Amino acid sequence: MPDERWLDGKVALIxxxxxxxxxxxxxxxxxxxxxxxxxxxxxxxxxxxxxxVESAGGESFAMHADVSERDECNRxxxxxxxxxxxxxxxxxxxxxxxxxRLVECSEADWDLTIATNLSAIFWACRAAIPAMLEGDGGSIxxxxxxxxxIGSEGYAAYGAAKAGLVALTKQIAxxxxxxxxxxxxxPGSIDTPRFRKVLTGIDxxxxxxxxxxxxxxxxxxxxxxxIANAALFLASDRSAYTSGAIxxxxxxxxxxx
Amino acid sequence: MRSELAAERSEANVIxxxxxxxxxxxxxxxxxxxxxxxxxVVADIDERAxxxxxxxxxxAGFAVEAETVDVTDEGEVAAMVxxxxxxxxxxxxxxxxxxxxxxxxxxxxxxxxxxxxxxVNLKGPFLCMKHAIPHIAAAxxxxxxxxxxxxxxxxxxxxxxxxxSKGALNNLAKQAAIEHAPEGVRVNVISPxxxxxxxxxxxxxSTGDPKRIxxxxxxxxxxxxxxxxxxVADxxxxxxxxxxxYISGTIIPLDGGLAAxxx
Numbered sequence: 367m368p369d370e371r372w373l374d375g376k377v378a379l380i381x382x383x384x385x386x387x388x389x390x391x392x393x394x395x396x397x398x399x400x401x402x403x404x405x406x407x408x409x410x411x412x413x414x415x416x417x418x419v420e421s422a423g424g425e426s427f428a429m430h431a432d433v434s435e436r437d438e439c440n441r442x443x444x445x446x447x448x449x450x451x452x453x454x455x456x457x458x459x460x461x462x463x464x465x466x467r468l469v470e471c472s473e474a475d476w477d478l479t480i481a482t483n484l485s486a487i488f489w490a491c492r493a494a495i496p497a498m499l500e501g502d503g504g505s506i507x508x509x510x511x512x513x514x515x516i517g518s519e520g521y522a523a524y525g526a527a528k529a530g531l532v533a534l535t536k537q538i539a540x541x542x543x544x545x546x547x548x549x550x551x552x553p554g555s556i557d558t559p560r561f562r563k564v565l566t567g568i569d570x571x572x573x574x575x576x577x578x579x580x581x582x583x584x585x586x587x588x589x590x591x592x593i594a595n596a597a598l599f600l601a602s603d604r605s606a607y608t609s610g611a612i613x614x615x616x617x618x619x620x621x622x623x
Numbered sequence: 624m625r626s627e628l629a630a631e632r633s634e635a636n637v638i639x640x641x642x643x644x645x646x647x648x649x650x651x652x653x654x655x656x657x658x659x660x661x662x663x664v665v666a667d668i669d670e671r672a673x674x675x676x677x678x679x680x681x682x683a684g685f686a687v688e689a690e691t692v693d694v695t696d697e698g699e700v701a702a703m704v705x706x707x708x709x710x711x712x713x714x715x716x717x718x719x720x721x722x723x724x725x726x727x728x729x730x731x732x733x734x735x736x737x738x739x740x741x742x743v744n745l746k747g748p749f750l751c752m753k754h755a756i757p758h759i760a761a762a763x764x765x766x767x768x769x770x771x772x773x774x775x776x777x778x779x780x781x782x783x784x785x786x787x788s789k790g791a792l793n794n795l796a797k798q799a800a801i802e803h804a805p806e807g808v809r810v811n812v813i814s815p816x817x818x819x820x821x822x823x824x825x826x827x828x829s830t831g832d833p834k835r836i837x838x839x840x841x842x843x844x845x846x847x848x849x850x851x852x853x854x855v856a857d858x859x860x861x862x863x864x865x866x867x868x869y870i871s872g873t874i875i876p877l878d879g880g881l882a883a884x885x886x
Contacts, residue, residue: 535883536883536884539880539883540880540884542845543845543846543880544845544847547880554869582804583800583801583804583805583871583872584804584805584871585804585805588869589869592870593869595866595867595868596867596870599861599866599867604857604860605857606854606857607815607851607854607855607879608875608877610845610880610881610884611876614870616869617869617871618800618801618804618809618871618872619872620872620873621872622801622872
């Protein structure tokens with residue numbers, strides 16, 4: 367356990383915490399005293415995260431929920447309240463990433479991307495905010511992407527959804543300001559299982575990574591822990607006066623654009 | 624947090640320079656970094672106030688020393704940094720908090736006021752970064768935190784020079800971040816709105832009716848309150864810690880949601 371626990375007594379719900387950035391956050395939040403609702407569509411991954419939380423001395427439970435479905439978003443919040451009794455932090459980390467230029471983007475891909483990466487955050491926050499207001503307010507963290515801030519060829523639906531999420535977050539910050547904070551983390555390229563999956567179609571991965579990182583001010587990919595540390599800061603009272611902010615965690619990449 | 628700050632280097636002692644450290648937000652930051660275990664150099668133009676802050680913090684058991692410096696004078700900035708390096712062998716953290724505020728619209732702003740604001744708020748951080756960053760890089764990397772303002776991104780009637788200086792400062796910081804990232808030097812900006820500690824309170828008190836000004840400002844703030852020096856110090860501490868290892872070139876608002884409702 368760290369010297370100071372930043373989330374003592376708090377309850378955090380983290381979507382997409384069956385792997386990658388969500389999992390790193392679940393373990394870190396638990397080490398800082400939070401009880402964590404581990405939400406994912408990958409049941410095996412979610413159970414593994416719960417084991418990791420427990421072996422770090424924390425408390426959590428796993429729950430299957432597909433955030434692209436409104437009712438599942440409602441259910442994950444209700445279940446968290448039933449099982450853990452309060453809600454202080456919701457970290458909307460789950461996302462899908464499908465590439466395709468606008469004309470090639472199928473309607474099904476568009477609908478799924480908008481549902482998972484944008485509407486899901488609306489549904490989850492609409493359910494979570496009243497639960498947070500029953501307690502002491504809370505902190506909402508939404509994961510955007512560098513691609514929510516700039517255009518990038520081949521990410522029509524993804525970019526639109528992430529930009530919408532940024533606007534939605536500012537709206538929440540404005541409307542529920544006195545007690546609920548809402549902020550965006552904008553990760554750059556982070557070395558997670560999902561990132562590696564995107565790389566599988568590439569012939570020479572090492573060469574590609576060298577080229578990619580040579581354009582980054584810090585010359586390296588980010589790690590899931592880099593993102594989790596920023597999420598911990600935003601979840602905790604250490605960032606008590608920061609709301610409606612976009613926090614890039616991208617090794618300086620967005621400063622270049 | 625003590626251990627986290629120290630972990631930025633394997634040696635226990637982090638050397639931090641805080642300009643404008645004798646008052647306001649700079650003082651809050653100096654106090655916070657010192658209580659986290661850093662050796663803090665309070666660098667301020669006000670010799671007596673700087674020494675007073677250093678003495679108070681030393682009496683509380685912290686490692687703090689004072690340097691008198693006019694950040695607009697390159698010779699003085701270079702001498703200040705050299706003195707720190709001579710005593711401690713390196714610099715790990717630079718916090719640029721020295722700033723001034725002049726109330727005047729574009730057409731009312733005198734040449735002298737314009738120059739003074741641009742010199743202190745923009746050239747000051749430029750000179751401090753110019754002379755400290757090579758030492759931070761030589762120490763294996765570290766963190767620079769630039770105190771800007773929400774007025775670096777949005778306008779406010781009557782703050783022509785101040786807004787211009789802070790807007791330029793934001794982009795200067797990004798430039799420094801990009802240029803020195805490969806050396807392990809991270810540069811980030813903190814963008815506070817009105818706080819109960821800094822220039823805002825001086826301005827509010829100068830009107831003779833601070834409560835009216837505070838009410839006006841907090842009514843427009845989503846959080847309905849001013850920020851605090853401690854909150855600003857918390858964010859500086861985070862940006863200087865290993866938890867922020869992949870964060871550089873960013874502008875972190877500390878404005879209770881204010882900027883979220885502006886374009």
